[in-house]
Amino acid sequence: MNCSKTEELRNYLAGELSAGEAKLLERHVEDCLLCQRLMMEEEDSREEFPNLHVPNALPSDFTSQVMTALEQVKLPKPKPNWKKRSVNIMKRTALAVASVTAIITFGSMVSPTFANYVNSVIQSIQGIDQGMKQAAEKGYVQEINKKVTDQGITLVVKEVVADPVRMAIIANIVDQNGKRIPFDVEKDGLSLTYKTKSGEELNPGGGGYTYGEEGEYLVVSHDIFRFLKDSKSLPDEIIVGVEATILGGKEGSWKVEFPIDMKKTREVAHHTEIGQKYTTPQGIKIILQNIMTVPSTSLLEMETVWTKEREEQIQKWKEQNGWIVKEPKTGVFTEAERMERYFIDMGVAFQLFDEKGNVVAGWDDALHEELNQIRKNNVKHSYRGKVHDDGKGVTKWNGITPLAKDQAYKLKMHSLYLYEPSKFQATIPMDTLLKGKVTVTNSDSTYNLTGFTLKTTEDEEKIGDETYFGKGALISFSAILPEGIVYTTEWTAQDESKQTYNVSLKGTTYTRGKDGRVHVAGTFFIRDLEKQPKELKLSHAIQQRQYQDLNWEVPFEMSNNAKR
Numbered sequence: 144m145n146c147s148k149t150e151e152l153r154n155y156l157a158g159e160l161s162a163g164e165a166k167l168l169e170r171h172v173e174d175c176l177l178c179q180r181l182m183m184e185e186e187d188s189r190e191e192f193p194n195l196h197v198p199n200a201l202p203s204d205f206t207s208q209v210m211t212a213l214e215q216v217k218l219p220k221p222k223p224n225w226k227k228r229s230v231n232i233m234k235r236t237a238l239a240v241a242s243v244t245a246i247i248t249f250g251s252m253v254s255p256t257f258a259n260y261v262n263s264v265i266q267s268i269q270g271i272d273q274g275m276k277q278a279a280e281k282g283y284v285q286e287i288n289k290k291v292t293d294q295g296i297t298l299v300v301k302e303v304v305a306d307p308v309r310m311a312i313i314a315n316i317v318d319q320n321g322k323r324i325p326f327d328v329e330k331d332g333l334s335l336t337y338k339t340k341s342g343e344e345l346n347p348g349g350g351g352y353t354y355g356e357e358g359e360y361l362v363v364s365h366d367i368f369r370f371l372k373d374s375k376s377l378p379d380e381i382i383v384g385v386e387a388t389i390l391g392g393k394e395g396s397w398k399v400e401f402p403i404d405m406k407k408t409r410e411v412a413h414h415t416e417i418g419q420k421y422t423t424p425q426g427i428k429i430i431l432q433n434i435m436t437v438p439s440t441s442l443l444e445m446e447t448v449w450t451k452e453r454e455e456q457i458q459k460w461k462e463q464n465g466w467i468v469k470e471p472k473t474g475v476f477t478e479a480e481r482m483e484r485y486f487i488d489m490g491v492a493f494q495l496f497d498e499k500g501n502v503v504a505g506w507d508d509a510l511h512e513e514l515n516q517i518r519k520n521n522v523k524h525s526y527r528g529k530v531h532d533d534g535k536g537v538t539k540w541n542g543i544t545p546l547a548k549d550q551a552y553k554l555k556m557h558s559l560y561l562y563e564p565s566k567f568q569a570t571i572p573m574d575t576l577l578k579g580k581v582t583v584t585n586s587d588s589t590y591n592l593t594g595f596t597l598k599t600t601e602d603e604e605k606i607g608d609e610t611y612f613g614k615g616a617l618i619s620f621s622a623i624l625p626e627g628i629v630y631t632t633e634w635t636a637q638d639e640s641k642q643t644y645n646v647s648l649k650g651t652t653y654t655r656g657k658d659g660r661v662h663v664a665g666t667f668f669i670r671d672l673e674k675q676p677k678e679l680k681l682s683h684a685i686q687q688r689q690y691q692d693l694n695w696e697v698p699f700e701m702s703n704n705a706k707r
Contacts, residue, residue, distance in 0.1 A: 264301055264313055270357035274522035274544045275311050278438035279304050283408055293395035295319045300385055300399045301360070305367070306408035306437040307377055308542070309522070312363040316390055324391045326361045328354065331391070335365060336384035340402070345381065346370045366527055368442070368540070379406040412437045413548065415702040421695040423559055426453035427489055431554065431697055432538075440522045440542040443506075447489035448536035457486045460564050464684075481633070485685050487530060489537060490560030492517060495546070496553045503552070504543040508560055509689070510630050511653040514661060517557060520544035548701050556695040565631065565686040571679045576618070587625035592667075594619050595675065609649045609666065616672040617649075621664040624686075629653075629661050633684035636669045638676035645670045646681070 290299040337345040352365035387397040430446040466479040490508030505517040528539040569583035634646035651665030
C-alpha cells in the first residue's frame with residue numbers, strides 16, 4: 144500500500160516545499176504510520192522511497208463456499224511496523240487535488256446483508272485482513288457498483304466496508320473493452336473526500352489513506368478514526384468522494400461520490416474502560432486506557448510516558464553526545480532532532496488470553512516480527528499514534544480482530560522496546576577485506592565482512608536482489624548483536640581522510656539464535672564513496688534494546704455498552 148501523501152513527503156525531503164506547505168503535512172504525518180515509516184527509511188538510507196508491494200489475490204474461481212474457504216486462507220505475513228517517531232521535527236505539505244467535473248451522485252446504499260457478503264468481491268481478496276472480512280460477514284459491506292468514464296477509461300467503485308474506525312473501498316479501472324488497467328502508484332493520481340450530508344468537510348487536511356492493487360482490484364484503505372475520533376458526534380451518513388486526475392497514464396476527471404451508512408456501525412460500537420497503570424523497571428509508565436470495539440476491529444488505547452528518571456537519563460545522553468535540539472527550522476532536519484525521535488519511541492509487545500488461557504491476540508511493535516513471533520489477529524491498518532505535546536509520551540491505538548462482548552480476557556505485557564546510544568565502532572582494513580573475510584568485535588557485537596564493490600553511476604541499478612540508487616560501495620556482512628539488542632541504526636562510515644559517509648543496510652534478515660541473541664545478515668551500502676579507501680571506520684549511533692523483565696497482567700471484561 145502507498146499513502147496518498149508519499150509524493151509530498153518526497154518533495155519536502157528534497158527541499159521543495161514552502162513553510163506553509165510543510166506545516167500542513169505535519170498534521171498528516173502525526174497520525175500516518177506509513178509516512179512515519181517512509182520518513183525513517185529515507186533518513187536511514189538517504190535513498191528514494193521504495194514501492195510498497197502487495198500480495199496477489201486468490202484465484203478468480205475461488206470457491207463460493209466462502210465461510211469454509213476463509214478459514215483456510217493464509218494471509219501474508221505483515222511487513223514490519225516502523226515505530227512512531229517525534230513528529231515535532233517532521234515537516235509537511237498539503238495534497239494538491241485537481242478540480243474535476245464528471246460527478247455522479249448516488250442515493251442510499253443497498254441494505255447490507257450477509258448475502259451481499261457471500262456475493263461480494265471481498266471474499267476473493269487475500270490482502271484484506273480478517274477483521275475487515277468479519278465486518279463484511281456481519282453485514283457491513285455496502286454494494287456500490289457505480290462508475291464514471293473519461294478519456295476512454297472507467298473508474299468503478301464496487302463496494303465498501305466501513306465502521307467508525309476503518310474503511311476499505313474496493314474499486315477497479317478498466318478500458319473501453321472492459322479490460323482491467325493496472326493502477327500505477329507512481330503515475331496515477333487518486334484522492335478521497337469526506338463530508339456530512341449538509342456539506343461539512345470531515346477531513347479538511349486531506350490524505351491519510353493508502354492504496355494498492357490486491358490481485359484484480361484496487362483497494363483504498365483509510366483509518367477514518369484519525370479524523371473522526373475528535374468529532375463531537377459521528378454522523379449517520381458520510382458522503383465519500385473517490386476522485387482521480389490521472390488514470391492509465393491519461394489526464395482526466397473522474398469522481399464517484401456516494402453516501403455511506405454509519406448509523407448501524409455506530410450503534411453497535413462499544414467501549415470498555417480499563418484505566419490500569421504500570422511503571423516498568425526502565426522508568427516508563429504504561430497506561431491501558433480503554434478498548435473500543437467496532438465491526439472490523441477492537442482498538443486498544445495505550446499510553447507510554449517517561450518518568451522523571453527516564454527523562455533525566457535521556458537528557459544526560461543528549462548532553463554527552465551533543466544532541467541538544469535547538470529551535471527547529473523548516474527544511475532543516477538536524478542530527479539532534481533525528482536522535483530525539485528515537486528516544487520518544489517506546490514500543491511494546493503484549494498478548495491477550497481468554498478465560499481458558501488461550502492466546503486470542505498478540506501485538507508486537509518489534510521492527511522484525513520474526514524475532515518473537517507473537518503477532519496474532521492484528522488488523523492491518525488500525526495502528527496509529529500521537530506524540531504528547533510535551534514530547535515525553537505517546538498515545539497509541541493498536542487494532543486487533545474484534546473481541547467478543549461480555550467475555551473475560553487478560554492482557555499480559557511481553558516486551559518493552561527502548562532506544563539508547565551505541566558505542567560500536569570498527570576499523571576495516573581494506574587490503575585484508577579484498578583478500579577475504581574480516582571479523583571485528585566491538586561493544587559485544589561481532590561482524591563478519593566480505594567483499595567490496597563500487598557502484599559507479601547515479602542510475603538506479605539492481606545488484607543481487609536489491610535496487611540501489613546513486614554512487615557508493617557495497618560490503619556484505621553477517622553479525623551477532625549484543626544480548627538484548629534487536630536493531631541498530633544511524634550508521635556512518637569514515638575513510639582515512641576523515642570524510643564521513645551515510646550508510647544504509649540493504650537486504651537484511653533477522654533471526655534469533657539458540658543463545659537468544661539476534662543474528663543479522665545483509666549489505667552495507669556506503670553512499671557517495673567513489674573509490675576504494677585504505678581503511679573504513681564503521682559505527683552506528685543508536686540501538687534498540689528489548690526488555691522482557693516485565694510483570695504486568697491486566698484482567699478485564701468486555702463491555703456490552705454501545706456508544707451512542
